[in-house]
Amino acid sequence: MSRMQRIARDAVLTAVGLAVFWIELQIPTPFPIPGVKLGLSNVVTLFAMFTLGPWDTLVILAVRILLGGIFSGQIMSLLYSAAGGLLCYLVTLGMRKLVTPRQIWTCGIMGAIAHNAGQLAVAVAVTQTPQLLAYAPILLVSAILTGLFTGLLTQFLITRLKQIFLKR
Amino acid sequence: MMKTRTWILLFSILLIVGIAASVAVFFGRTGGTVANIYQDGVCIRSIDLSTVDAPYDFTVSCDSGENTVSVERGRICIRDADCPDQVCVAFGWLADSAAPIVCLPHRLVIRIEKQAKSGGIDAVAR
Numbered sequence: 148m149s150r151m152q153r154i155a156r157d158a159v160l161t162a163v164g165l166a167v168f169w170i171e172l173q174i175p176t177p178f179p180i181p182g183v184k185l186g187l188s189n190v191v192t193l194f195a196m197f198t199l200g201p202w203d204t205l206v207i208l209a210v211r212i213l214l215g216g217i218f219s220g221q222i223m224s225l226l227y228s229a230a231g232g233l234l235c236y237l238v239t240l241g242m243r244k245l246v247t248p249r250q251i252w253t254c255g256i257m258g259a260i261a262h263n264a265g266q267l268a269v270a271v272a273v274t275q276t277p278q279l280l281a282y283a284p285i286l287l288v289s290a291i292l293t294g295l296f297t298g299l300l301t302q303f304l305i306t307r308l309k310q311i312f313l314k315r
Numbered sequence: 316m317m318k319t320r321t322w323i324l325l326f327s328i329l330l331i332v333g334i335a336a337s338v339a340v341f342f343g344r345t346g347g348t349v350a351n352i353y354q355d356g357v358c359i360r361s362i363d364l365s366t367v368d369a370p371y372d373f374t375v376s377c378d379s380g381e382n383t384v385s386v387e388r389g390r391i392c393i394r395d396a397d398c399p400d401q402v403c404v405a406f407g408w409l410a411d412s413a414a415p416i417v418c419l420p421h422r423l424v425i426r427i428e429k430q431a432k433s434g435g436i437d438a439v440a441r
Contacts, residue, residue, distance in 0.1 A: 179405030181419050221399060223379075223420060245317075253322045274417070275356025276424045281414050284336030291330050 157195075157203050164191035164211040165218070172219060180282065182266050183289045186259055186297055188215075189235065193254060193301040196239050204239075208232055226273070227266045234265035248306055255298015259290035343413040347429035350391045350409070352384065355422045361431030364389050364410075377421045384425070391425060393418065 148156075168188040176183065188211065195204040212232050216225035238261040242254045263286040271279050348365040351358050354377060370387040372394060382403065383395040390410040393403040396418055403418035415426040 176400075176402070176405075179402050179407070181400070181402045181417055221420070250319055250322065253319075253326075256326055270417075270419055274353070274419070274422045274424055276353050276415070276426075278415050278424065278426050279417060281340050282417075284333050284340055287333035288330060288337055291326055291333065295326075 153203070157199070157207050160191055160195055160199075161207045161210045161214075164188045164207060165214055167191065168211065168215045169218065178289075180285055180289075181270070182263055182282070182286055184293070186262065186293050189255070189258055189262070189294075190297050190301045190304070192232075192236065193239060193251065193258065193298065194304060196236075196243060196254075197248075197251060197301075197305055201240050201243070205236065208236055227269050230265040230269040231262040232265075235259070235262040237261070249302070251302035251305060252295060252298035255296075255301060256291055256294035259294025259297065260287065263287070263290045340413045344411050345413050345427050345429065347411070347427050348389075349428050349431045350386070351426050351428050351432045353424040353426070353432075358432035362386055362391065363431070364391060364427075375421075375423060377423065379421050382418055382421055382423055391427075392416070393423075393425070396421070 165188075167190070171185055171187050174185070191211075192204060192208050195207050199207075212225065212228045216222060216228060235258040239254050239258045242257060246253055267279065267283060267286055271277055348363055350362045350364050352360040352362070352375065354375060359375070364386070365388070367386055367388045370385065372383055372385045375382045375384060380397040382393050382398075385392050385394040387408075390408045392408045393406065393416055396404050398418055398420040400420065403416055403421075403423070406416045409416050409425060409427060411427055413427075415424050417424050
């Protein structure tokens with residue numbers, strides 16, 4: 148694969164992640180809790196990690212976070228997205244070699260937990276009120292449920308698309 | 316590395332613990348009646364909700380916007396805000412839960428505690 152092909156491929160995934168992120172922003176939140184969301188754009192990140200490798204995933208994630216922050220118009224959210232995304236990336240990276248293809252869903256959950264933990268940490272730091280940690284349990288529950296959903300989604304995507312070769 | 320069954324067990328335990336803790340937080344009582352309002356980590360106002368007579372509203376401003384706080388006897392809420400996510404408004408009334416009301420874009424936190432944290436306590440309402 149030439150360099151241009153690689154750039155194009157990563158760009159497509161970034162665009163998909165960005166589109167999913169944007170659409171998800173439009174969905175009204177049923178729960179009045181900050182940080183509870185479906186996290187569908189993590190499907191792209193997880194998918195990239197298991198099919199393209201860590202470097203491409205990092206670039207895709209970084210560009211999507213940056214553009215997502217700019218397009219959504221809230222620069223402050225960049226801090227939260229970056230913290231959550233980075234932690235999620237690191238956890239997924241660590242688990243990459245440790246799980247089998249049929250266990251990719253576990254990375255979905257762990258990544259979601261890491262993501263929420265990162266965002267909660269930033270919220271506590273920004274507002275300087277540790278009392279926000281009261282939200283940790285509900286964020287944990289949300290992460291497990293949404294992470295399971297996105298993780299399974301990604302796993303089915305990868306294991307059933309025969310033309311994609313798993314790179315681990 | 317780990318068997319799938321172990322993962323399932325791990326997440327099930329985490330889920331149960333999380334749900335239990337969430338219920339505890341949401342239905343737990345702090346045993347206090349003072350609503351402390353924090354802006355950027357600093358308590359800017361304390362209101363003893365048990366001594367409020369007539370309901371009243373007031374506005375909290377910060378560099379990113381405003382929140383309208385509504386106070387009644389025994390409870391407090393953010394009635395209106397110009398922040399983009401409106402999570403703080405959707406929270407509704409806070410009476411005596413361990414969970415705080417948060418407006419993240421405005422870095423505003425309202426919490427029920429036992430002691431007042433700011434200089435003057437609002438003991439009497441208009």
